[in-house]
Amino acid sequence: MKRAVFFAIITLLTVVVFGVTTINYMTFSAVPNHEDTLREIVKAFEAQNPGIRVNLVFVPWNDYFLKLSTMFAGGTPPDAFEINYENFVEYAADGLLMPLDELNKTNHFEATEVFTEKAYNAFSYQGKQYGFPESFSTxxxxxxxxxxxxxxxxxxxxxxxxxxxxxxxxxxxxxxxxxxxxxxxxxxxxxxxxxxxxxxxxxxxxxxxxxxxxxxxxxxxxxxxxxxxxxxxxxxxxxxxxxxxxxxxxxxxxxxxxxxxxxxxxxxxxxxxxxxxxxxxxxxxxxFANAVVASVNTPHKEAVWKWLKFLTTNESSVRIRIERGWELPAVSNHQLIDEFLKSSVAPKNKKAIFDSLEWxxxxxxxxxxxxxxxxxxxxxxxxxxxxxxxxxxxxxxxxxxxxxxxx
Structure with a gap:
């Protein structure tokens, strides 16, 4: 009986240890002021997805795209990474990004109802969606x-x-x-x-x-x-x-x-x-719009998709971003945006942010x-x-x- 219990425990531990998927996520916008903010979001994600671990790779903006291109050239790109609008087209055209449309469909995720239209459309290329808009700024x-x-x-x-x-x-x-x-x-x-x-x-x-x-x-x-x-x-x-x-x-x-x-x-x-x-x-x-994308050859497509969706749309993630002043999420959740506009933290004239977007x-x-x-x-x-x-x-x-x- 003891031996059976022992082997049952070993089997369970083996499933727990080897059932965890670790994905690498590389970011520039968290450096240097929001590294702890991102860690807080990762903690919330892992609590809801115990089978997935997110390994964060922080790279300053000035070094980011050189490092990213070097990683792709060496065959070791991150599973998921952040990309800005200006560089997105080049990476999509070179076939380096994983299309998200099929996973959106199989997971019944109506992305166009969640993100602001301008931000979402910015990260499509030749009829395919390659990125979830993470944030916008001006x-x-x-x-x-x-x-x-x-x-x-x-x-x-x-x-x-x-x-x-x-x-x-x-x-x-x-x-x-x-x-x-x-x-x-x-x-x-x-x-x-x-x-x-x-x-x-x-x-x-x-x-x-x-x-x-x-x-x-x-x-x-x-x-x-x-x-x-x-x-x-x-x-x-x-x-x-x-x-x-x-x-x-x-x-x-x-x-x-x-x-x-x-x-x-x-x-x-x-x-x-x-x-x-x-x-x-x-x-x-x-x-300025940043998106989160996946490398086309990542072996962890489902896990990466879950992380990208959580980071950009989960209410706890969005609230953390707003409260910490880490740009603004590109979601069409007017309640959260209204809370931001009415908050007492500086600046007083938050309306100027959205007025700026008209130009x-x-x-x-x-x-x-x-x-x-x-x-x-x-x-x-x-x-x-x-x-x-x-x-x-x-x-x-x-x-x-x-x-x-x-x-």
């Missing part, structure tokens, strides 16, 4: 209310133009006390939005339009701020990020993403708020996305550092883009 104008009050400057409004922002930045700049009026990054991610605010575009379909007058003036708008003394130069910033300068009270306004909510809540010793970014001929704002644009998305962004950044840097005039930099960029499109 960039807004953050401002230090105390510095505005000290200088008697009116807070930003939704009607501001570039000129209003510039004039306010002049009044807020106090060089004697090491305070600047504004910080706006000078790089591709800002430029494609700023050129749209000025009525232009890098590409208009397959036509390269980056070097027209709208593009030239948009680039000057970005690179001239340090020249006017309203934004710190790289030397004056001393290696600190724009977000660190903001929480230190060194810049009165900063253009950055809503993913900075948690940092500013935790570290800023002053009251701050947000507004829709100013435009010039029109408004234009970012629409949302996306960057030009083509094959070889990373190379395209690098090419644009190279010429922006040449203008920023005075190596080339803005006109020369954009003419050279135009020639390079035309060459890439024709290949």
């Amino acid at each position: 960039v807004v104008l953050f401002y230090n209310k105390e510095l505005f009050d000290e200088k008697g400057v009116e807070y930003p409004s939704a009607n501001w133009s570039w000129i209003d922002e510039f004039n306010a930045a002049l009044k807020l700049t106090d060089k004697e006390n090491g305070i600047w009026g504004i910080y706006q990054p000078i790089q591709f991610w800002e430029y494609y939005k700023v050129i749209a605010q000025n009525g232009g575009a890098i590409l208009n379909g397959n036509e390269v339009t980056v070097n027209n007058i709208a593009g030239i003036n948009a680039l000057k708008w970005l690179i001239d701020k340090p020249k006017y003394g309203i934004m710190p130069s790289e030397e004056e910033a001393g290696g600190l990020s724009s977000e660190d300068l903001f929480v230190m009270g060194k810049v009165a306004m900063v253009h950055t993403g809503i993913w900075m909510f948690s940092k500013f809540r935790d570290e800023a010793a002053f009251e701050w708020d947000i507004e829709v970014e100013p435009g010039m001929s029109t408004k234009a704002t970012h629409y 949302a644009i996306v960057p030009p998305v083509v094959g070889g996305w990373s190379a395209l962004a690098d090419t644009v950044n190279k010429e922006i840097d040449a203008a920023k550092y005075g190596i080339k005039s803005p006109e020369k930099a954009l003419n050279d960029l135009s020639a390079e883009l035309k060459k890439r499109i024709s290949e």
